[in-house]
Amino acid sequence: MNKAIVAAVTVRVLRQLRRDRRTAAMLLVLPCVLITLLWWVYDGQELVFDRVGAPLLAVFPFIVMFLVTSVTTLSERTSGTLERLLAMPMGKLDFLAGYALAFGAVAIVQGLLTTSLALFVLGLDVAGPAWVLAAVAMLDGVLGTTLGLFVSAFARTEFQAVQFMPAFVLPQLLVCGLLLPRDQLPDALRVASDLLPLSYAVDAMQQVSMHAEWTTDLGRDVVVLVGFIGGALLLGAATLRRRTP
Amino acid sequence: MMNTSSSGRSTAGVAVQVQDLVVVRGRRTVLPGLSCTLRRGAITGLLGPSGCGKSTLIRSIVGVQQVDSGRVEVLGQPAGSATLRSQIGYVTQEASVYDNLSVRDNVAFFSRVLGVPVSDEDRVIEQVGLADHGGSLAGQLSGGQRSRVSLAVALLGEPPLLVLDEPTVGLDPVLRVELWRLFADLAAAGATILVSSHAMDEAARCDDLILMRSGEILAAGTPAQLCDAAGAQDIESVFLKLVRARGEAA
Numbered sequence: 001m002n003k004a005i006v007a008a009v010t011v012r013v014l015r016q017l018r019r020d021r022r023t024a025a026m027l028l029v030l031p032c033v034l035i036t037l038l039w040w041v042y043d044g045q046e047l048v049f050d051r052v053g054a055p056l057l058a059v060f061p062f063i064v065m066f067l068v069t070s071v072t073t074l075s076e077r078t079s080g081t082l083e084r085l086l087a088m089p090m091g092k093l094d095f096l097a098g099y100a101l102a103f104g105a106v107a108i109v110q111g112l113l114t115t116s117l118a119l120f121v122l123g124l125d126v127a128g129p130a131w132v133l134a135a136v137a138m139l140d141g142v143l144g145t146t147l148g149l150f151v152s153a154f155a156r157t158e159f160q161a162v163q164f165m166p167a168f169v170l171p172q173l174l175v176c177g178l179l180l181p182r183d184q185l186p187d188a189l190r191v192a193s194d195l196l197p198l199s200y201a202v203d204a205m206q207q208v209s210m211h212a213e214w215t216t217d218l219g220r221d222v223v224v225l226v227g228f229i230g231g232a233l234l235l236g237a238a239t240l241r242r243r244t245p
Numbered sequence: 246m247m248n249t250s251s252s253g254r255s256t257a258g259v260a261v262q263v264q265d266l267v268v269v270r271g272r273r274t275v276l277p278g279l280s281c282t283l284r285r286g287a288i289t290g291l292l293g294p295s296g297c298g299k300s301t302l303i304r305s306i307v308g309v310q311q312v313d314s315g316r317v318e319v320l321g322q323p324a325g326s327a328t329l330r331s332q333i334g335y336v337t338q339e340a341s342v343y344d345n346l347s348v349r350d351n352v353a354f355f356s357r358v359l360g361v362p363v364s365d366e367d368r369v370i371e372q373v374g375l376a377d378h379g380g381s382l383a384g385q386l387s388g389g390q391r392s393r394v395s396l397a398v399a400l401l402g403e404p405p406l407l408v409l410d411e412p413t414v415g416l417d418p419v420l421r422v423e424l425w426r427l428f429a430d431l432a433a434a435g436a437t438i439l440v441s442s443h444a445m446d447e448a449a450r451c452d453d454l455i456l457m458r459s460g461e462i463l464a465a466g467t468p469a470q471l472c473d474a475a476g477a478q479d480i481e482s483v484f485l486k487l488v489r490a491r492g493e494a495a
Contacts, residue, residue, distance in 0.1 A: 008357035012346070019345045019382070080341035084398070087309050088358050089330040243311045243325065245270055 002094050009098020013072075014105065027068060027106050031060040031114045039122040046123070053124045054133065054209035055178050058201040061110050061141035063169055067162070069103050069148030074161045077152065083244070092237040100145055100233060107141025128208035132218075136208060139225050140201045146232035147197070153239030172198040177206070197228040260285040260406055260437035261306055266315035268301050275301045276460045278315070283439055283453070288432045290451030291441040292480065298460040299441040300338060303410050306439065307335045320406060331359060334399030334407040338414075340391040341398075344384025348375055348394050351383055352401070361402040369397040372427055374420065389416045396424075400431075407431065407438045413447065425450045448480035456484055463487040 017024050038056060042049040076082045085095060115134040118124040126133055151168060155161040175185060175193040182193050182203075193199045204221035211218070261283035268276040275298045283289045291299050304310035305317050308325025317324035320332060342351045352366045370376055373393040378386065383394050396412055407428075413421045425447070428438050432452070440451065448454055448468055456463040456471070464471055464487055468480060475483040 004360065005358050008354055012343070012350070012354040015350060016343060016345050079344075080337045080339050081343060083309055084335065084337065084341040084355075085358065087307055087330060087333065087335050088355070089327070089360070090358055243309055245311050 001091060001097060002089075005090055005094040006098045006101065009095060010101040010105075013099060013102035016072075017102075017106065023068060027064060028110055028113060031064055031110055032117050034060050035114055035118050036122065039118075039124075046125070049122075050125045050209065052178065053118055053122075054126055054205040055176075055202040057114055057118060057133065057137050058140040058205040059173065059176075059178070059198070060114065061107055061137055062144040062198060062201060063165070064110070065103055065107055065141045065144030066148040066151075066169060067144075067165055069099070069145045070152045070155070070161045070164060071158050073099060073149050073152040074155055074158055078157070082240070086240065086242045092240040093233070095240065096146075096149055096233050096236050099149055100142065100229075103145040104138075104142045107145060108138045110141055111135070111137035126209040127212045128210075128214075132208050132214075133205070136201070136204045136222070136225075139204075139222065139229075143197055143201065143225055143229050143232070146229045146236065150232045150236040150239065153236070169198075172196045175199070176202045178202055197225065200224045200228075258285050259283070260320060261439070262316075262318045263302070263306070264316040264318075266302070266305060266317060267313045268298075268305060268310060269313050270301070274460065276305075279460065279462060281455055281462055281465060283437055285437050286432055286435050287452040288428055288438045288440060288450070289453040289455060290448055291439060291455050291457060292445060292448055292484070293441075293443065293457030295443050297457045299443075299457055300410055301460075302457070303408055303439065303441060307333055307408055331402060332404050332406060334401070334404040334409075336392070336395050336399045336407075336409045336412050338410045340383070340388075340395040342383045342391065342394045344391075345382060347380050347382055348386070348397075349379040351394055352397055355398045356401050359402050365401055365403075369400040372400055373397045374423060389420065392416075393420075393424075403434075403436070405436055407436055409438065409440045411441055411443070413440075413442065413444070421447075445479070445481040445484060454480065456480075456487065458484075458488060463491070 035056065038053065039049055111134050115130065115137055119130050151164045152161055155164065175189050176196065176198040177193065182190055182199060185193060200221045204218055204225065207215050207218040207221065259282050263279060263281050266276050266279045279302065291302065293299055301310060305312050306319060306324055308329065319329055322329055348370060352370055356366050370379055373396050375390065375393055375397065378390065383391055386394065392412060399407060399409065413424055416424065428440065432438055452467065454468055454471060455465045471480065471483050472478065475486045477483045477486055
C-alpha cells in the first residue's frame with residue numbers, strides 16, 4: 001500500500017463530504033435524532049430504554065454508514081473516476097483503505113456524538129465503561145462502511161444500491177437478537193444469525209450494557225467484527241477491476 | 246536499445262502497436278481484428294462515426310478494456326502494464342472528475358495519486374485555460390469546461406502518451422483552436438497524442454489519421470496521403486469514397 005495515495009483518497013472523500021451538507025447531516029445528526037426519538041418513545045419506561053438503547057447505538061451507525069458508503073462508491077464507479085484512478089498508479093487496497101479511513105473517521109465522530117448524547121443527556125444506563133460503548137459503536141460504523149464498499153460492486157445504479165438496504169440490512173436486523181434473544185430463535189434462523197455481522201455488533205453492545213467488566217463474549221464479538229471488516233475490505237478489493245468489459 | 250517486434254519490423258519510432266485486436270462486448274464483436282500503429286511524437290486523429298469502436302480501441306490502448314485476443318503494445322510494454330500507469334494521460338468521453346470538488350481540488354487529488362510536484366497543478370490548470378475558475382465546483386461548470394478539467398488531469402506529470410477520447414466536443418471554436426495549439430506544442434515537445442473525434446474537420450490538424458467504421462480501419466496515413474490516394478479534396482470526401490468503394494466491393 002502507498003500511504004500518500006491512501007491519504008490523498010481520505011482527504012478527498014472528507015472534502016467532498018464537507019461540501020455535501022445534507023450527507024454530512026445524515027451521517028452525524030440523524031443517528032442522534034433517532035436515539036432521541038427512541039428515548040421519547042420509551043418515555044417513562046427507563047428500563048426498556050436501557051435494554052434496547054445500547055444495541056440500537058450499534059445499529060444506527062451501521063445502517064447509516066452502509067447506505068452512504070454504498071451510494072458514494074457506486075457513483076465513483078459510474079462516473080468514470082474509478083476507471084481513471086485504476087488506470088493510474090493506484091492500488092485497489094489504497095482506494096478502499098482511503099475510503100474506509102475517511103468514513104471510519106466519520107464513524108468515530110458519529111459514535112462519540114451518539115454515545116455521549118445517550119449516556120449524558122438521555123440518561124442511558126449501562127453497566128460497562130462509556131469508552132467501550134463508544135468504541136463498539138465506531139467499530140459498527142466502520143463495519144457498515146466496509147460492507148457498503150463491497151456491495152456497491154453489485155449495483156449498476158444508485159437506485160439499485162439503495163435497494164440493498166431492505167435486502168441486506170433489514171433481515172439482519174430481524175435475527176440479530178434485538179427483537180428476541182438469539183438463543184430463542186428457531187434453529188435455522190439461529191444458525192443464520194451466527195453468520196451475520198450485525199448479530200455480533202448487537203451482542204457486543206448488550207455485553208457492555210449488562211456487564212461492568214470486559215467479558216470473553218465481548219472479546220469474541222470484537223474479534224469477529226474486526227474479521228468481518230477485514231474480509232469485506234478484501235472482498236471489495238476483489239470487485240475492483242482494472243479491465244472491464 | 247533497438248525494439249523489434251515479432252514481425253521483425255523496427256518499432257523504434259512507434260509508440261503504440263496494435264495487432265489483430267479482437268474485442269467482443271456482450272454478443273457484439275466491436276473490433277473484429279484491428280491492427281494499427283501510432284508514431285512517436287505525432288498527433289494521430291482517430292476519426293469515425295460514433296459507435297464505430299473508437300472508444301473501445303482507446304480503452305484497449307489505455308489497458309482498461311477486456312480484450313479477447315490480439316496484441317497491444319504501448320511504449321514497448323504490453324498495454325495495461327503497471328509501469329505504464331504513470332505514463333499515459335487518459336481523457337474519457339464523459340469528464341471523469343468529481344462534481345462536488347473545485348477545479349483545483351480535483352487536480353490536486355489526482356496529482357497526489359500520481360505523485361507529481363505541486364507546481365504541476367497550476368501549470369495544467371493554466372494550460373487548459375481554467376486559471377480563472379480554480380475555485381469553482383466542477384459540477385457547476387459548463388460541459389466544455391468540465392471536459393477541460395478532465396484534460397488538465399490527463400496533462401499532470403507530462404505523460405509521454407496522451408489518449409484523448411473526443412476532448413473537443415461541445416467547445417466553442419476559439420477554444421478548440423487553442424486546444425489544438427496546445428496539442429501541437431505537446432507533440433513538438435515529444436509527446437505522442439491520440440485524439441478521437443467524429444468531427445471530420447479536425448482531421449487537418451493531425452499529423453496522421455486513422456479512419457474507422459464498424460470496427461474496421463478504412464484507411465490510415467497522413468491527411469495528404471489519404472486525400473491523394475482517394476483523389477479527394479478533404480477527409481470527409483475521402484471517408485465517403487472509401488465507404489462507397491467498400492459497399493460496391495461487398
